Amino acid sequence: MAWPYVADDTSDPLLAADAEVWQPFTDAVRELVDACVQSDVDADDVRAAQADVEAALARLGKARLSTTLGQSGTVGSRRRAWGNPVIGVRNPIAPPLHVDSDPAGRAWSDFHLGPAYEGPPGLVHGGVVSLIIDQVLGHAVGAGRQPAMTGTLTIRYERGTPLGDLRVEAWVERREGVKIHAGAHVLGPDGPTAVAEAVFIVPRRFRDQLSDGIGAADQGSTQG
Amino acid sequence: MAWPYVADDTSDPLLAADAEVWQPFTDAVRELVDACVQSDVDADDVRAAQADVEAALARLGKARLSTTLGQSGTVGSRRRAWGNPVIGVRNPIAPPLHVDSDPAGRAWSDFHLGPAYEGPPGLVHGGVVSLIIDQVLGHAVGAGRQPAMTGTLTIRYERGTPLGDLRVEAWVERREGVKIHAGAHVLGPDGPTAVAEAVFIVPRRFRDQLSDGIGAADQGSTQG
Numbered sequence: 001m002a003w004p005y006v007a008d009d010t011s012d013p014l015l016a017a018d019a020e021v022w023q024p025f026t027d028a029v030r031e032l033v034d035a036c037v038q039s040d041v042d043a044d045d046v047r048a049a050q051a052d053v054e055a056a057l058a059r060l061g062k063a064r065l066s067t068t069l070g071q072s073g074t075v076g077s078r079r080r081a082w083g084n085p086v087i088g089v090r091n092p093i094a095p096p097l098h099v100d101s102d103p104a105g106r107a108w109s110d111f112h113l114g115p116a117y118e119g120p121p122g123l124v125h126g127g128v129v130s131l132i133i134d135q136v137l138g139h140a141v142g143a144g145r146q147p148a149m150t151g152t153l154t155i156r157y158e159r160g161t162p163l164g165d166l167r168v169e170a171w172v173e174r175r176e177g178v179k180i181h182a183g184a185h186v187l188g189p190d191g192p193t194a195v196a197e198a199v200f201i202v203p204r205r206f207r208d209q210l211s212d213g214i215g216a217a218d219q220g221s222t223q224g
Numbered sequence: 225m226a227w228p229y230v231a232d233d234t235s236d237p238l239l240a241a242d243a244e245v246w247q248p249f250t251d252a253v254r255e256l257v258d259a260c261v262q263s264d265v266d267a268d269d270v271r272a273a274q275a276d277v278e279a280a281l282a283r284l285g286k287a288r289l290s291t292t293l294g295q296s297g298t299v300g301s302r303r304r305a306w307g308n309p310v311i312g313v314r315n316p317i318a319p320p321l322h323v324d325s326d327p328a329g330r331a332w333s334d335f336h337l338g339p340a341y342e343g344p345p346g347l348v349h350g351g352v353v354s355l356i357i358d359q360v361l362g363h364a365v366g367a368g369r370q371p372a373m374t375g376t377l378t379i380r381y382e383r384g385t386p387l388g389d390l391r392v393e394a395w396v397e398r399r400e401g402v403k404i405h406a407g408a409h410v411l412g413p414d415g416p417t418a419v420a421e422a423v424f425i426v427p428r429r430f431r432d433q434l435s436d437g438i439g440a441a442d443q444g445s446t447q448g
Contacts, residue, residue, distance in 0.1 A: 021267045026260050028277040029253070033316045035284035036250050037293055037307040043245045049280035053252040056276035059269045060259035068339040068387070069261055071346055083261040083342055085349050092257045093317050093340050115292040116317050118307055120427075122295055125309050126374040127358030131351030150350040154378040163292070203344075 022082070022090045029092040037115050086135035097132065097168075099139045105172030105182075107139035112165050123160040126194075130155050132168055133184045133196045140170035141180050141200045148180055148200040161186055161193040170196075178202045246306070246314045253316040261339050310359035321356065321392075323363045329396030329406075331363035336389050347384040350418075354379050356392055357408045357420045364394035365404050365424045372404055372424040385410055385417040394420075402426045 032053070039046075065072065069083030069090060082090035087097050095117075101107035111132075119125030134150055141148045170184035180200040185192045256277070263270075289296065293307030293314065306314035311321050319341075325331035335356075343349030358374055365372045394408035404424040409416045 017267075021270045022260070025270050025274045025277070028274050028281065029256055029260055031281055032253055032256070032277055032284075035281060036246070036253055037312070037315050038289050039284040040287040040289045041284055043241075045283045045286060046245045046249050049283040050249045050252050052276045052280035052283070053249070053256055056273035056280075057252065057255055057259060059273040059276070060256075060263040060265055062269065063264040065262050065264045068342050068346065070339070070342040070344065080345075083339060085341055085343075085352060088261070091261050091340055115294070115307060116315055117309055118292050118294040119309075120294065120371075120373060121304075122292065125355070125358070126377070127355030128309060130354040130358060130377060130379075131349070134349070134351030134354060147344075149344060149384070150379075150381050152378065152380045153350070153354060154376065155354075155374075156376045157374050160373070 019082075019089065026090050026092050033092055033116050034114055037118075084135070086132055097135065099136055101139045101143050103143055105140050105143050106170070107136050107143070108167065108169045109136060110165070110167050113163055115163060118163060120160060122163060124163055124166075126155075126157055126161075129157070129161055129186055129194045130196075133170070133186065133194065134198075136168045136170045137182050137184050137196065137198050137200070140172055140184070141182050143172070147206055148202050151179070151199040151201040153196060153198045155194055155196045157194050159188075159190070159193050161188050164189075178207060243306075243313065250314050250316050257316055257340050258338055261342075308359070310356060321359065323360055325363045325367050327367055329364050329367050330394070331360050331367070332391065332393045333360060334389070334391050337387055339387060342387060344384060346387060348387055348390075350379075350381055350385075353381070353385055353410055353418045354420075357394070357410065357418065358422075360392045360394045361406050361408050361420065361422050361424070364396055364408070365406050367396070371430055372426050375403070375423040375425040377420060377422045379418055379420045381418050383412075383414070383417050385412050388413075402431060 069088070070080055072080065082088050085091055085093040086095070087099060088094045089096055095111050095113060097109045097111045099107055099109045113124050113128070117124050117128045119128070130153065133155060134153060137150070138148065167187040168184065169187070170182060173181040173183055178201055182198045182200060184196040184198070186194045293312070294304055296304065306312050309315055309317045310319070311323060312318045313320055319335050319337060321333045321335045323331055323333045337348050337352070341348050341352045343352065354377065357379060358377060361374070361377070362372065391411040392408065393411070394406060397405040397407055402425055406422050406424060408420040408422070410418045
């Protein structure tokens with residue numbers, strides 16, 4: 001796999017101004033996602049709301065980024081993470097989680113999941129649990145030092161994870177060359193609901209970068 | 225865990241009429257999610273679009289379901305699945321997948337993931353891969369017979385999964401009492417990108433139901 005890059009030379013103040021515009025908009029779309037699964041208005045109201053949404057789409061469709069947000073910045077740039085489906089402030093799919101981490105290889109987040117994340121009745125979808133664990137494991141493993149991709153991820157579901165206020169914690173257990181062993185769990189009101197073990201791998205692209213500096217050899221794209 | 229129920233006595237024609245209203249609306253909100261991560265219009269257009277979204281929210285906020293969609297029907301009802309974050313036609317978080325299955329315990333889906341599902345640049349978020357695998361494994365295991373919840377799920381990521389057109393396949397390997405062993409993989413243009421093994425468990429609630437008929441003893445709620 002190769003990691004395509006487009007340099008993001010946007011200044012910090014411009015990025016902050018951009019966030020001030022897009023963050024409240026994305027929050028409003030998150031409320032719309034919630035309304036999709038929870039509103040009980042009649043058909044005429046839904047059709048009128050659809051006309052409103054189409055008006056918004058017409059405005060937003062006037063210009064489109066030439067690449068995805070994930071490809072629009074150097075690694076670690078805030079804009080790169082804006083499109084992430086777990087933490088992205090510009091992605092309404094993301095709750096979003098705010099993840100803290102420390103250099104010792106720990107990461108954690110207190111977060112809330114509403115009915116748009118439901119699997120079994122009243123419970124978080126098991127796959128959403130794995131999505132969040134995968135993301136926060138990545139923060140623990142990276143911990144500000146290097147990107148790593150999940151090699152294997154094993155999740156043991158102890159009990160159902162209730163919708164509502166939750167916490168996730170992840171930690172690095174040991175590093176062995178390009179392999180990093182890590183663990184994580186999701187905590188509900190009654191304790192751990194899911195426990196995970198993972199092996200992360202430092203991608204070849206970043207092994208090159210770590211040893212050779214910039215390493216611009218594999219700038220091709222595998223994007224679909 | 226207990227599974228709360230609210231009987232869904234909505235007739236088939238009424239459900240179909242409801243789907244005709246909510247499905248196109250949710251599709252429009254999906255486009256809005258895509259616009260959040262891909263639009264490049266200026267701040268004034270984003271603010272105007274936000275006013276449109278807030279108008280839609282005001283219409284949809286007039287009435288709210290008394291329970292989640294997942295709790296609004298008997299197991300297997302279409303409405304129950306409408307809120308699911310992978311297959312739900314009323315959930316803009318869901319791509320949504322249309323999953324086929326057969327009684328032999330196989331399930332499959334051809335689907336498309338756009339930039340809202342991006343993790344590493346140009347690639348599907350590893351946790352989104354696990355989310356989709358978890359859902360389709362559930363279809364294979366259920367195959368129209370009984371609900372089952374994931375006990376353990378192990379995913380081996382073989383290579384990055386490119387954004388775009390993808391396929392997922394899942395299959396039951398063997399059943400041992402309340403445990404069901406199953407496998408799955410996601411296929412990209414160059415073959416399998418992730419391979420999964422899982423053990424599913426038939427929830428106690430449904431073991432009772434299978435042996436005792438309705439089994440209304442544990443109708444309490446653990447919902448958060």
